[in-house]
Amino acid sequence: MNRKKIIKLCIAFLLFIMGLWTESLLPIFGVLLILDSIKEKPYLKRIISFTKDKTAKKFIIIEWFFAILFAVWFLFFIQNNFIGIYTFHTSSMNGTLDPGDILLVNKLKPGVAKNINSVKWFHRKMGYDQLKHNDIIMFHFPEGDSLLKNRPTDSYYYLQRLYGESEFMGKKDRLSNLRFYPVDKRPRFVKRIYGLPGDSISIQNGIVFCNDKKAVYPKLSVDRYKISEELKPELIKNNIKPYNELITNEGIIWEIYEDDIKVLAKKGIDLSIDCLPKNYPDALVFPFSTHLLWNMHNMGPIYVPKKGDRIELNLNNIKFYKRIISVFEENKLEIRDNKILINGKESGYYKFKMNYYWVMGDNRPHSFDSRFWGFVPDNHIIGKVEYILYSKNTNSKSLLNYKDDRFFKALN
Numbered sequence: 001m002n003r004k005k006i007i008k009l010c011i012a013f014l015l016f017i018m019g020l021w022t023e024s025l026l027p028i029f030g031v032l033l034i035l036d037s038i039k040e041k042p043y044l045k046r047i048i049s050f051t052k053d054k055t056a057k058k059f060i061i062i063e064w065f066f067a068i069l070f071a072v073w074f075l076f077f078i079q080n081n082f083i084g085i086y087t088f089h090t091s092s093m094n095g096t097l098d099p100g101d102i103l104l105v106n107k108l109k110p111g112v113a114k115n116i117n118s119v120k121w122f123h124r125k126m127g128y129d130q131l132k133h134n135d136i137i138m139f140h141f142p143e144g145d146s147l148l149k150n151r152p153t154d155s156y157y158y159l160q161r162l163y164g165e166s167e168f169m170g171k172k173d174r175l176s177n178l179r180f181y182p183v184d185k186r187p188r189f190v191k192r193i194y195g196l197p198g199d200s201i202s203i204q205n206g207i208v209f210c211n212d213k214k215a216v217y218p219k220l221s222v223d224r225y226k227i228s229e230e231l232k233p234e235l236i237k238n239n240i241k242p243y244n245e246l247i248t249n250e251g252i253i254w255e256i257y258e259d260d261i262k263v264l265a266k267k268g269i270d271l272s273i274d275c276l277p278k279n280y281p282d283a284l285v286f287p288f289s290t291h292l293l294w295n296m297h298n299m300g301p302i303y304v305p306k307k308g309d310r311i312e313l314n315l316n317n318i319k320f321y322k323r324i325i326s327v328f329e330e331n332k333l334e335i336r337d338n339k340i341l342i343n344g345k346e347s348g349y350y351k352f353k354m355n356y357y358w359v360m361g362d363n364r365p366h367s368f369d370s371r372f373w374g375f376v377p378d379n380h381i382i383g384k385v386e387y388i389l390y391s392k393n394t395n396s397k398s399l400l401n402y403k404d405d406r407f408f409k410a411l412n
Helices: 004-022 028-040 041-082 158-165 163-168 172-176 234-237 259-266 320-330
Strands: 085-089 102-108 136-140 146-148 178-180 190-193 200-204 208-209 224-229 246-247 249-255 298-302 310-312 335-336 339-342 349-351 355-362 380-388
Touching: 004 028, 004 041, 085 380, 136 355, 146 158, 178 310, 190 200, 190 208, 249 259, 298 320, 310 355, 320 335
Parallel strands: none
Antiparallel strands: 085 102, 102 380, 136 190, 136 380, 146 178, 190 355, 200 208, 200 298, 224 249, 246 249, 310 349, 335 339
């Protein structure tokens, strides 16, 4: 066997392994082509020669058709198994991401997700790394299983909580517009990870804590701070400009970047976060119980479920995990006579089938995130957002109206 055949066989073996790993037909098709090329009279050459003789001048059209077909197939293969390119649309990550940014998502971290529409068959292919705190991820919106046709960008469940379930469900026109979506058809969100599986998350006076340690905020994240008229000249002197300014009955509120807060702290200027007081209940905050007296600035601790962990269930904590048990992990959950029934059996414990994550936006005052709808299941995660490929400059009239400092910019 000559050297050329050995190289081809090695390539065919690698493609075969890739086909098994990706569960895709394209690499297997490549294996068949390579094995065919090793023969003395390859079938492919004979098929091409026969087709060329029969079609004559039309053969170039057939060539282009199959070339385009293969190129599209290859692009889908890359998009489904390695990297994806998506557009970001909201202001929830402002500072880090701008609306209209085109993002490159790495699906090899934490590994390509397969069979995401069924928790029974869901699994991840081995990736090169695990997700970490502060990673920016793209995922399918966990509450996106039910959306109104006339309000596709709003959470149906949030609207129920906002307007009251009985009033909302009483509107027949709303119910007739309701559409149901599997995981892979739900809207895509981008947020930053603050809680990994097994972590404990709490928020105290607007500051996020993970396992009792203060979370590290990215330098371009935004929060609201109380500003007095006397302090404004000092801030302007230090070249501190608000991302946004609000005038309220309580005074002036500035939305300021974390980087600027650190500059002020070094100079001995400490600003107070504008936040709701403790024990001021908000029914729109996860897990949607006013009895907890939680709000978006004061909540927790909340345990983030980890695959394989077994927790005790009771009437006090079931509110945190009922959507996980009944929706994400596809069990029948009932509470009858103060007893918790799972699949018809009384249950005092539950073992999680998947990992879950706690995420928040960098623009915290304007982010619809885990504080308002809870956990992100593992099968909803698409991958880690690695780069901004292109960011449109809306102030430029040039044909190439992109932002130079954000072209192929790495994110952290």
